[in-house]
Amino acid sequence: MILGALAGVAGISLAIIWSRPNAFCPSVYLQSNDEWPAGMIMVDGQAELSTRIEALTLCMSELKEEMKALKNALLTIQDHVTNELRGQSVAVAEVALRPSRTKPLQRSMRTRRKMASRTISGARAVSQSSDEESDSGYMTAVTDFEQEESSLDEGHSGEEERADNLSILLKGIDTLHQGTEFDKRESLNILLAKREELGQNSTFLWRLIRAYCDIHDISSSLEEKKTHGESGKQVGEEAMRLDPSCAENHQWYAIMCGLIAEYDTVQNKMKNGLLFKDHVDKAIELKPQDPFSYYLMGRWCYVVAQLSWIEKKIAAMLFGETPSATIQDALTHFLKVEDIHPRYSKANYVFLAKCYSALGQTREARKMYEAACSMDPVSRDDEGAQRDLDLLCPSLGVQ
Structure with missing residues (x-):
């Protein structure tokens, strides 16, 4: 559907160009040179040159737009192919890759190239200077497109690299969570070092809450347990504000409420107990097939x-x-x-x-x-x- 829409845009642009016959067939060609004074022929020649240059500029501009559209279409196709391989969007990928929808755009591109070629040839017959101006305009259009294409590629590559780095980090943190006491302390240190960079990511924050919970459990002194429990609860509150739709945020915040209840007044202990239930209920609502929530x-x-x-x-x-x-x-x-x-x-x-x-x-x-x-x-x-x-x-x- 996307390529079909692009082809439709290209076809409309082509129709607009073809609907201007005077741009390619000026009235000077309908009369012989003998019927006009020499000075008048020169004026019409200049008008013809101006008209052809204007048409060439229009072609170049529309060609540039078509190249941008094609680039966007190719990026969309790439995303659809990726989704198809992952088994997530087979139907959409088939529509995006359907060959019959690409042909109008291809025909439009070829037609525009032929039109540009004919216009350049006509302009060369009138004046050598128009060749230089046309070549310069074409090279400028191509250079602009290449720069934009390079910028898009770099941006897309940068996003993928950041996502890969985050995935690797979180997998490493999950491994440390299952390890020794030293591993658990190392996990908290790594997460704290990355908090400024990744503190707006909910999948990062709930792991930070979990790390505080781990350190609370292995701490020997009551003061240390209380400190880590309060720190974990503060992170949990931050995670809630950032992403209240994340079930893991509710799970680990509930656990922190249960932990600090051990060191609080009777009133706050009761309050934290009710908070525990409320957030576990919310986690079940958001992720009803997670056994951890039912265990809690x-x-x-x-x-x-x-x-x-x-x-x-x-x-x-x-x-x-x-x-x-x-x-x-x-x-x-x-x-x-x-x-x-x-x-x-x-x-x-x-x-x-x-x-x-x-x-x-x-x-x-x-x-x-x-x-x-x-x-x-x-x-x-x-x-x-x-x-x-x-x-x-x-x-x-x-x-």
Whole structure:
């Protein structure tokens, strides 16, 4: 469709040129030289030369526009081909590459070249100086196009290079996140060094929040934990303002709210607990097939189900609402995790076992216990779940 539209533009331009017969057939040719004084013939000759130069300039200008249009069309075709290879836009690529839509533009370009050639030849027969002016105009048009083409290529190449560099950086950060304590600290240092450059990118910012969470977990002093927790929450607030439609922003901001609740007043602890739920709900809404969000919601429901009567009353007095969730609610979310991603984590199996045990479903609890035992811990969350699993053994009658 794009090439067809360009061809239509070229055809309209060509029609405008052809609709000016006087530009190529001036009235002086309809009469013999003997019928005009010599001085008058010279005036008409100059008028003819001026007309031909004007037509040549028009052709060059329209040729330049056609070359720009062709360049844009080729860039569009390249994008469509890329999308087709990725399996994202086969139908659009087929339309863009359809041969029949390119022929009008090709015919128009060839016609314009012939017209320009005839005009140049006619002008040379009248005056040698018109040749020099025409050649200069043509070379200027070609040079301008080449400069613009080079600029477009450089800009496109620069964007691709920046995107590739960001992708490589983020993959490296994800690897460090799965590594040792040293790797996690190195990840935070790298992200902080790049923050000024990439701080407007949401995929960068949520990884920075995650890095603060990692350092919080491995820090030994309470003050250090609190510092990293507050820093991570501030980054989370910034990420929210930048891109509220990013599910990962909501996930890691919710986690930070949960972390700093450990060091805050009772009122702020309750407030952060409600913020946790709100943002996990939003993450589920934005990315409903992400098992991590359901795991977080299951954890929230499990904790709320354990709240005492007095704690719920305090929350109602402070915020006008009582947090409400049951063990069955928690179980539903943990089962959703398993449904989306079987064997998602050791921790998820442990909480499934705890929920079934609390509901008196010992047989199912033992199945989840065995599933948890079959997986090695790969995160600090899994390590904590292993301790809970050991405490669960007596109630399940497991040695």
